[in-house]
Amino acid sequence: MAGSNTSGDAGINAFAQSVELALAQAYAQLSNSGKVATPDAVDAMSAFAAHHQEHAAALGTLAGSRATTTPNRRLATMLAARVRNAPDERAALEVALTLENEAASTYLFALGSLEAREALQLSASILPVESQHAVVLAVLLHKAPGETFPVFENQDQAFRPDQFPAPS
Amino acid sequence: MTGRPVRKPVDALTRRRFLQIGGTLSMGAVLAACVGGGSTKRSPDSSGGAGGRRADATILRTLSSVEAVAIVVYTTTLDSGVLTTPAVADLAGVFRSHHREHAALFEGTTRDLGGAPFTDPNPMVMQQVQTSLDGLRDEAAAVSLAFDVETILADTYQSTMGTFADKSFNVAAMSVGGAEARHAAALSQALGVQPVPQAFETTERAVPAGNGV
Numbered sequence: 001m002a003g004s005n006t007s008g009d010a011g012i013n014a015f016a017q018s019v020e021l022a023l024a025q026a027y028a029q030l031s032n033s034g035k036v037a038t039p040d041a042v043d044a045m046s047a048f049a050a051h052h053q054e055h056a057a058a059l060g061t062l063a064g065s066r067a068t069t070t071p072n073r074r075l076a077t078m079l080a081a082r083v084r085n086a087p088d089e090r091a092a093l094e095v096a097l098t099l100e101n102e103a104a105s106t107y108l109f110a111l112g113s114l115e116a117r118e119a120l121q122l123s124a125s126i127l128p129v130e131s132q133h134a135v136v137l138a139v140l141l142h143k144a145p146g147e148t149f150p151v152f153e154n155q156d157q158a159f160r161p162d163q164f165p166a167p168s
Numbered sequence: 169m170t171g172r173p174v175r176k177p178v179d180a181l182t183r184r185r186f187l188q189i190g191g192t193l194s195m196g197a198v199l200a201a202c203v204g205g206g207s208t209k210r211s212p213d214s215s216g217g218a219g220g221r222r223a224d225a226t227i228l229r230t231l232s233s234v235e236a237v238a239i240v241v242y243t244t245t246l247d248s249g250v251l252t253t254p255a256v257a258d259l260a261g262v263f264r265s266h267h268r269e270h271a272a273l274f275e276g277t278t279r280d281l282g283g284a285p286f287t288d289p290n291p292m293v294m295q296q297v298q299t300s301l302d303g304l305r306d307e308a309a310a311v312s313l314a315f316d317v318e319t320i321l322a323d324t325y326q327s328t329m330g331t332f333a334d335k336s337f338n339v340a341a342m343s344v345g346g347a348e349a350r351h352a353a354a355l356s357q358a359l360g361v362q363p364v365p366q367a368f369e370t371t372e373r374a375v376p377a378g379n380g381v
Contacts, residue, residue: 047364054367104346112339117330124329124342125368128322128349132364135353145259149354151266153346155339 009119012110014063015166016123018072019106019159020056023099024049025071026079033083035092041140045096048133055126062119070167075159090141097137102157104130109158127153215281220333225283227328227377228274231341233290234321234375235271237297239264240289241317244301245310252307256358260314263351270344292380293320311358318352320373321345327374 027049030036036045060067079099086092107127114120131153138148215221242264251257275285300313325345329338353363 051364051367058368108339108343108346111329111342112336114338115335120329120338121326122368124326124338124345125370127342127346128326128369129364129367131346131350132353135350136357136363139354139357145262149259149262149266149350150347151269152343154343 009114009116010063010066011166012114013059013119013122014066014068015072015161016106016110016126017056017059017063018068018070018166019075019103019164020052020059021068021071022075022079023103024052024056025076026083026099027052027096029080029083030086030092030096033086033092035086036089038089038140041089041093044133044136044140048096048100051129051133055129058122058126062122068167072159072164072166075164078164093137093141097134097141097143098157100130100134100137102159104134104153105155105157106159108153109155109160112155216333221281222283223331223377224333224337225278225281226381227331227337228278228281229283229286229381230290230375230377230379231324231328231344232271232274232278233286233288233381234293234324235267235274236287236289237293238267238317238321239271240294241297241301241314242267245304245314248304248310250304250307250310256307256311259354259358260310263314263318266347266351270347273340273344286381290375290380293317293375296320308359311355315352315355315359315361318348318355320375322348322352322369323371323374326369327371328377331377 027045031042031045031049036042079095082095082098083092086095104127107123107130110123111120111127114123135148215224242260245251246257246260246264251260271287275287278285297313297317300309300316304310304313322345325341325348328341332338332341349369356363
């Protein structure tokens with residue numbers, strides 16, 4: 001039913017919201033770890049964390065009664081371990097790069113199931129931002145173009161709700 | 169042996185290939201099943217009938233037309249010799265190759281839907297960029313023009329969401345839209361401009377489906 005929010009869409013938006021909250025939490029952990037010190041990297045961490053909070057808020061609005069204030073627990077646990085295991089700034093930026101690519105992949109995954117135009121357009125307005133975060137981080141890491149610019153975005157790295165269930 | 173002609177690679181870029189971009193068929197059902205609601209099954213004909221296929225073909229013609237603009241812009245820029253920084257010239261070459269793949273995909277899928285592929289640069293967009301293209305004097309101007317074009321493309325893909333009769337096209341379209349957004353981010357960095365200034369992308373510069381094609 002185009003143009004309205006379906007119950008399936010609400011669940012998908014709630015899942016995506018829980019993912020965004022987990023990403024914002026991971027950035028907070030990266031910032032607080034003291035491992036990221038280069039000014040450009042610090043600025044990126046701060047800006048991207050704020051973006052993820054904004055994404056979570058917008059997704060929560062569309063999720064309606066299924067909205068959550070809790071980061072996706074299993075994902076948050078996995079990301080916290082990645083942050084903890086990153087020994088230095090380069091590794092910390094790699095953690096951020098990976099999670100941004102995973103986030104972009106997750107929105108592509110969601111677009112395969114969303115039905116309402118409003119929900120489709122919201123996910124489609126977030127996906128490119130996650131992709132652009134990945135580019136900024138890849139540049140900070142001096143990654144080769146082949147690692148940074150796929151011909152097509154794909155779903156291979158998506159966080160999936162069967163692996164990372166949304167909080168109920 | 170019958171001497172049957174070998175299919176060219178571009179012929180393989182069919183509607184099936186379009187649907188395979190991003191793994192639409194397998195993954196969408198998984199998500200719907202996990203979060204509840206929606207449908208986990210595709211209807212026998214998800215294309216919206218003949219009218220839907222025609223409408224989708226118009227969108228795809230628009231997409232191939234804007235990809236053709238990008239190809240022209242990068243080719244002109246590369247041939248002009250204004251890209252003096254090797255890394256920038258390399259990126260331009262990579263991005264042009266992406267746009268060629270994108271254009272071929274949309275042209276092939278248009279054909280599969282029974283439409284006539286649009287292979288020329290979109291005349292309305294060309295009108296917007298022609299003056300800049302004719303007056304390219306230095307690398308900064310070329311990168312700025314490329315950034316404009318990538319932004320138009322990214323906005324155009326985003327604007328198609330919710331407009332396809334065949335909803336499975338959403339994933340394929342944004343798999344390209346995300347790639348264009350990456351191009352734009354890299355070019356804005358080369359220009360010294362904030363690459364991700366806001367939390368949400370807009371569709372302000374999108375080319376409406378059917379315009380110029």
